[in-house]
Amino acid sequence: MGIELAQVDTIIDKHHADQRALISLLLDIQDQFYFLPQEALERVADKVGVPSVQVYQVARFYKAFSLKPRGKHLLTVCVGTACHVRGGERLVDQLSRVLAVAPGETTDDKLFTLQTVNCLGCCALGPVMVVDGTYYGKMSATKIDKVLSKYRNGEEVADDD
Amino acid sequence: MVNLKINDKEIIVAEGTRLLDAIKMAGTDLPTLCNHPDLEPYGGCRLCSVEVSRNGKSWVTTACNTLVEEGLTVQTESDRAVSTRALMADLILSRTPNVPAVQRIASSLGVDEPRFATTNPEETCVLCGLCIRACHDVAKKEVLGFVERGPDRQVTMAFETYDAQACDDCNQCITYCPTGAITRLKGLPIGRKWYAHAKKWARTRQAVQYGLLAFFALLFVTTSQALQLPINISNLFSRLDPLQAIMANIAARELLPLYLPAMLTLIATILFGRVWCGWVCPLGAILQLFGPVGTRKMQSWFRMIKYGLLIVLFVMALFGSLAFMWLDPITILVRGVADPIGVILGIIEMPGFKVGTLFSMVMLVLVLGLNLIEKRFWCRYLCPLGALLGLGSKFDWIRRRVNEMSCVQCGDCVKTCPMGAINPETIQNDPAECVMCLDCADAPCPKTAITYGRQPTPRWNHEFDPGRREFIGGTATAAAGVVLLNSGLFQDKANDLIRPPGVISEKAFLDKCIRCDQCVQACATHALHPVTFGSTWDAFWTPAINGELGYCDYNCNRCGQVCPAGAIPALPLEAKRKQVMGVAVLAPSLCVNCMVCEKVCQLKAIDRIEIQKEGKLKPLPVVDPNKCNGCGQCEYKCPAPPAIKVYAPGKAPKRT
Amino acid sequence: MTRLNTFAELEQWRTQAAAARAQNEKCVTVCGGTGCRAYGSEKVWEAFRAEIAKQQANVKLNYQVKVTGCHGFCEKGPLVVIRPAQIFYTRVQVKDVPKIVSDTLIGGKVIERLLATDPQTNEHVVHEHDVPFYKHQSRLLLNMNGEIDPTRIEEYVALGGYGAFAKALSNMSGEQVIAQVKASKLRGRGGAGFPTGVKWETCRNQPGEVKYVVCNADEGDPGAYMDRSLIEGNPHRLIEGLAIGAYAIGAQEGYVYIRHEYPLAVKTLELAIKQAEECGLLGKNILGTKFNFTLHVQLGAGAFVCGEETALMASIEGRVGEPMPRPPFPAEKGLWGKPTNINNVKSWSSIPIIISQGADQFAKLGTENSKGTTIFSLVGKINNTGLVEVPMGVTLRHMVYDIGGGISQGKKFKALQTGGPSGGCIPESLLDLPLDYENLNAVGSMMGSGGMIVMDEETCMVNIAKYFLDFTKFESCGKCTACREGVRQMNTILERITQGEGEEGDIELLETMGAAIQDGALCALGRTAPNPVLSTIRYFRDEYTAHIQEQKCPAGVCKSLITFYIIAEKCNGCTLCARNCTEAAITGELHQLHVIDDAKCARCGVCREVCTHDAVGVR
Incomplete structure (x- = not known):
């Protein structure tokens, strides 16, 4: 998979190739490509002057990073305590079953990636699910289909176009 | 200086001393997994947890990364400290239940069985981080690192791929790894150069060993097919055999030049240990092929048997007897196949002989059978040649070396040793037991700690040194044996064996014959066979001509050519034809007057006279004893055996 | 924005800003906290702007629309307050906007439907400060959250912002600042409660020119979000606190380590830093003095353990967040080996208050050993979810029933969880406990960073313990045996129990393991990880027994048992x-x-x- 290294370079330059900014830098790369491509990480190691093993370690340690391409839509389910006591676990279970993926995985059709997050800090809305930055508060297992179909249909419409 | 109290003992140590070291000074040694004096403390394994208190406050901390402080009180055996350490040991053991280094530490902390669930019984990595710190701090490289977190944490390289530019194979990580997990990481060829080197040598050994076995087989075929080789090397393995050489020379009381090549083996042994056993011996090569490896099932005194047998052979040789040389491994192998192959090929069909012939396989079958108990059972416990070379190996120059800085006593090498030579506790080995097969330095050592090189280890004081007991015992047994056997108790009947051509004195023959039976194999007409029962004890498995099965071919002198000891002289064909083995005697009453004997006798030792028989004039053969050399052709070809029969010199019955 | 070069210029600016604020006193403030945004408050303020602009043609409306930080009463969002009348509307939707504009802004009438109700009296409450949820609070740190637009520095300055910093710079030595902080008896709000002044003093006394101050805004405890709200609602107070701290300690550089999961807070903070730099409140020769201070924002990328200070420093350095054994403490050897002082957002934000009001004033609030206020995020099965700031020493019952409005759906209270994955569950019998560091520790929980999760009868305590261990299991960095293996194995045992495969002796085993892990782990994350298990065993042992002996889950949660x-x-x-x-x-x-x-x-x-x-x- 070829990626635009120039884009990576731009991000590196934005952070002045500063080792201290490694995590912010990788977050920016992830925002750009939706995951961390190996070439990009190698480039970062090279230009920032950090051993590539350190870049790789950081990329594997922090939960925000993904080394695998993700699905078109990112489903983030909050499993913070407040959401948990309000049924967040059931929500994740149900999503896992409906999509046939475990948290952290991407569906076969590459449409959805399911992931969990510890707390989004909007506990009043719990259980919360975020799809591509859109919050769905007070979620329940019954609402899953409705939300998912919205994104599934979006996909179909896009195909028809 | 800092004053502190460790387990109620006041001690004074230098400022900046680590608590772990201070505790050691105070006489308590706490086991650790993640600590190494060369490296910064890490505080990962938590095995050195102790309870410390100061100003009335007490807490548990790890001793490795705590510096001594004035007025600190340390309790290594308080309930909290002990239960913390025990839980840590239990947790690590549950993670890696099959790692001996961990088992030992856990056991020292009172944990013999893991209490918790094991995810992967194959797991060996304890995530101590020593490899990574060694890579960063000792080797000054940035190759290894931890990825993931919590239970998914693992050691790897960037992108889980080996980067030859980043890693220069310095192997520091391997040296510091406390379990050997580092070389077992999936997809990362850590230590690859070392292993390639070790593999190359192990493969070389295999090539040499099995090449020589093939060569031995080739020699066997050429010998038994009476094919002439450009040079006479059909008995090469015997002549390289120092046991045969020494015993034959002693017993014969003369220098047998044929055995000079054995000096090579002795020199090789002084240089490299029992390389004969591991690289050359064809019996060893066969025994290497099967059988349970790496065990130590027999008690250690079994290893002394071979020394005992060596001493027996030696003492008997001093007495001038080689009667038990059938214990030599080359003779076992040669004899085990030389004659029995005749049965297998259908050459020997007579039932009575079949049994006797097959009986010469008994040693070989026994040795092979014992191999099912443990690989190289014979070589470990019984082989007198191995004992002899083992004694030489104690003085060898190159031997197996274990880097004690690196070895973690995982015992993986122990499991591959065909000789069971490696002590499972110390991982050291007695050079007398090591056959230098190099298998242990191949893939098994996860720590690349095994090398072969010059080693200033003691000549003696190894695990299986034979002592005075073996020497005295062996001597006494041998002496008693000689006396007993010579007492006549076991003398069955007078010696009337027909020996191969060129043998003049039975005594001189027995003093040299090492019972290898290679002459049997070489005998083109299958006349020679090993003597079994029904003769004297010291003739057991020596060769003799059996007239019913064959005769000494007029145009063959191969037995003398192949005899490694010169017990059968290597004579030119002309000279050989003149050698008297016995004399043919006719029993006229049985003779059918066919005169075949006359026809076949190439020495023209058979004349004919006319006699009146059944009213007809018939010819009767007459043997001229002065011309007859007892080759037995007449006997073999006689259609009415035993009308004419060869007897040993002086053993012919009076003519009736 | 012009650069301020003297203290006088700051005061002058303050006077101007205050006057401008007074002029624009009529405004509609819409909550722009993450919670309300998730409810759609962005659309609401846009609607207000559009509607006001539309009506402006007919009527002269002097109302401005101001987007503020989190008000705290997240349960009822999006929240709208009409000032200066302080009319408090809850759950405002876009469709309500025209009516509010026409009825309230123009007509001056209150729309009852949108008012909050007092659950006790069932009466509508018009004014924000009369709402029971707010009435019982003492908002010291959160006081400006609903008042100011966090994206405008002058709003903060108008309310006295950066005054404390100027006071410290002009009249106080570093020692004097530290003496004030010590006198205030402020304790670290990150959870452990170490006296802040003492920490500062240690750092100040370290040799060396280069020192750092760090703000720990890696608010990883699930269920806690007050740090985020403070940054989103009032970022300048945090900046001011850090600047004062840096001055006192002798640092010239500072870092705010903040979770990337809080994009709005990051944006707000970065903007605030930029503004402060432009005004000369950060940077070189601040306010004409010789004091220099630069502040950087560093993002966390999803690792709870980075809330541990040594791990946090490793993360700032661009490495994996792995805790280091202490000592050496960060005050001796911190970022890049230099003395470093790390405090929580709430601690730093308290500093300007202490300096400007005086330590004595601050110390009047709270109990003997725990001074000042603390913020809890009251969440879970509670009627009034939201941020609550109370003086130390109030009772838990007061929190739950008076402020929180009781348990949602009329269910029965079962337990209160504080301290996140490091804390414990507190049963009903202990609800009258006055809240402070020592008391919470004594009952097997801890203050933590301030999450307070309310659980009702439908919460299975074994499942909750398992939930927290699940959390710590994956958040453990994996460095030390106690945490990596110990927590995992405790979790496995709990899993067995919740599946009905618990064995006799499991409870005792968990207790032994818990004690040894508390002693044996490397960092605070590991040492406190067993707390949820130990506290639930301590107070809800019968639930464990029911799971093990009767294969029953009394709360009806554990799937295998129901x-x-x-x-x-x-x-x-x-x-x-x-x-x-x-x-x-x-x-x-x-x-x-x-x-x-x-x-x-x-x-x-x-x-x-x-x-x-x-x-x-x-x-």
Whole structure:
């Protein structure tokens, strides 16, 4: 998979190739490509002057990073305590079953990636699910289909176009 | 200086001393997994947890990364400290239940069985981080690192791929790894150069060993097919055999030049240990092929048997007897196949002989059978040649070396040793037991700690040194044996064996014959066979001509050519034809007057006279004893055996 | 914005800003906190702007629309306050906006429907400060959150912002600042409660020119979000606190380590730093003095352990967040080996208050050993979810019932969890406990960073313990045995118990393990990880016993131990459950009694959720 290294370079330059900014830098790369491509990480190691093993370690340690391409839509389910006591676990279970993926995985059709997050800090809305930055508060297992179909249909419409 | 109290003992140590070291000074040694004096403390394994208190406050901390402080009180055996350490040991053991280094530490902390669930019984990595710190701090490289977190944490390289530019194979990580997990990481060829080197040598050994076995087989075929080789090397393995050489020379009381090549083996042994056993011996090569490896099932005194047998052979040789040389491994192998192959090929069909012939396989079958108990059972416990070379190996120059800085006593090498030579506790080995097969330095050592090189280890004081007991015992047994056997108790009947051509004195023959039976194999007409029962004890498995099965071919002198000891002289064909083995005697009453004997006798030792028989004039053969050399052709070809029969010199019955 | 070069210029600016604020006193403030945004408050303020602009043509409306930080009463968002009348509207939707503009802004009438109600009296409450949720609070740190627009520095300056910093710079030595902080008896609000002044002093006394101050805004405790709200609502106070701290300690550089999961807070903070730099409140020769201070923002990328200070520093350095053994403490050897002082957002934000009001004033609040206020995020099965700031020493019961408005859906209270994954569960019997560091530690929990999760009778305590260990298991960095293996194994045992495979002796084993892990772990994350288990065993042992001995989950949560069934007398055969069952485990004709096939049932609970007649039971 070829990626635009120039884009990576731009991000590196934005952070002045500063080792201290490694995590912010990788977050920016992830925002750009939706995951961390190996070439990009190698480039970062090279230009920032950090051993590539350190870049790789950081990329594997922090939960925000993904080394695998993700699905078109990112489903983030909050499993913070407040959401948990309000049924967040059931929500994740149900999503896992409906999509046939475990948290952290991407569906076969590459449409959805399911992931969990510890707390989004909007506990009043719990259980919360975020799809591509859109919050769905007070979620329940019954609402899953409705939300998912919205994104599934979006996909179909896009195909028809 | 800092004053502190460790387990109620006041001690004074230098400022900046680590608590772990201070505790050691105070006489308590706490086991650790993640600590190494060369490296910064890490505080990962938590095995050195102790309870410390100061100003009335007490807490548990790890001793490795705590510096001594004035007025600190340390309790290594308080309930909290002990239960913390025990839980840590239990947790690590549950993670890696099959790692001996961990088992030992856990056991020292009172944990013999893991209490918790094991995810992967194959797991060996304890995530101590020593490899990574060694890579960063000792080797000054940035190759290894931890990825993931919590239970998914693992050691790897960037992108889980080996980067030859980043890693220069310095192997520091391997040296510091406390379990050997580092070389077992999936997809990362850590230590690859070392292993390639070790593999190359192990493969070389295999090539040499099995090449020589093939060569031995080739020699066997050429010998038994009476094919002439450009040079006479059909008995090469015997002549390289120092046991045969020494015993034959002693017993014969003369220098047998044929055995000079054995000096090579002795020199090789002084240089490299029992390389004969591991690289050359064809019996060893066969025994290497099967059988349970790496065990130590027999008690250690079994290893002394071979020394005992060596001493027996030696003492008997001093007495001038080689009667038990059938214990030599080359003779076992040669004899085990030389004659029995005749049965297998259908050459020997007579039932009575079949049994006797097959009986010469008994040693070989026994040795092979014992191999099912443990690989190289014979070589470990019984082989007198191995004992002899083992004694030489104690003085060898190159031997197996274990880097004690690196070895973690995982015992993986122990499991591959065909000789069971490696002590499972110390991982050291007695050079007398090591056959230098190099298998242990191949893939098994996860720590690349095994090398072969010059080693200033003691000549003696190894695990299986034979002592005075073996020497005295062996001597006494041998002496008693000689006396007993010579007492006549076991003398069955007078010696009337027909020996191969060129043998003049039975005594001189027995003093040299090492019972290898290679002459049997070489005998083109299958006349020679090993003597079994029904003769004297010291003739057991020596060769003799059996007239019913064959005769000494007029145009063959191969037995003398192949005899490694010169017990059968290597004579030119002309000279050989003149050698008297016995004399043919006719029993006229049985003779059918066919005169075949006359026809076949190439020495023209058979004349004919006319006699009146059944009213007809018939010819009767007459043997001229002065011309007859007892080759037995007449006997073999006689259609009415035993009308004419060869007897040993002086053993012919009076003519009736 | 012009650069300020003297103290006088700052005061002059303040006077101007205050005047401008007074002029624009009429405004509609819409909550722009993450919670309200998730409810759609962005659309609400846009609607207000559009509607006001539209009405402006007809009527002269002097109302401005101001987007503020989090007000705290997240349960009722989006929140709108009409100032200066302080009319407090809750759950405002876009469709309500024209009516508010026409009725309230123009007509001066209150729309009752949108008012909050007092759950006790069931009466509508008009003004924000009269709402019971706010009435019982003492908002010291959160006071400006609903008042100011966090994206404008002059709003903060107008209310006295950066005054404390100027005071310290002009009149106080570093020692004097530290003396004030010590006198205030402020304790670290990150959870452990170490006296802040003492920490500063240690750092100041370290040799060396280069020192750092760090703000720990890696608010990883699930259920806690006050740090985020403070940054989103009032970033300048944090900056001011850090600047004062840097001055006192002798640092010239500072870092704010903040979770990337808080994008709005990051944006707000970065903007605030930029503004402060432009005004000369950060940077070189601040306010004409020789003091220099630069502040950087560093993002966390999703690792709870980075809330531990040594791990946090490793993360700032661009490495994996792995804790280091202490000592050496960060005050001796911190970022890049230099003395470093790390405090929580709440601690730093308290500093300007202490300096400007005086230590004595601050120390008047709270208890003997715990001074000042603390913020809790009251969440879970509670009526009034939101941020609550109270003086130290109030009782838990006061928190739950007076401020929180009791348990949602009228269920029974079971436990209160504080301290996140490091804390413990507090049972009803201890609800009268006055809240402070020592008391919470004594009952097996801890202050933590301030999450307070309320649990009702439908919460299984074994499941909760397992939940927290699940959390710590994956958040453990994996460095030390105690945490990596110990927590994992405790979790495995709990998993067994919740699956009905618990064994005799499991509880005791968990207790032994917990004690040894508390002693044996490397960092605070590991040392406190067993707390949720130990505290639930301590107070809810009977639930564990029920799981192990009777294979029963009394709260009806643990899937392996429960069955769903239709309560015959309640079922009206509406088929709702059958239609929603993903496993087709429910059969029944319309108007007929439905039946759940237990073999097919996946125990997802959907049927129970959808049933409008409470006809699905669990046993």
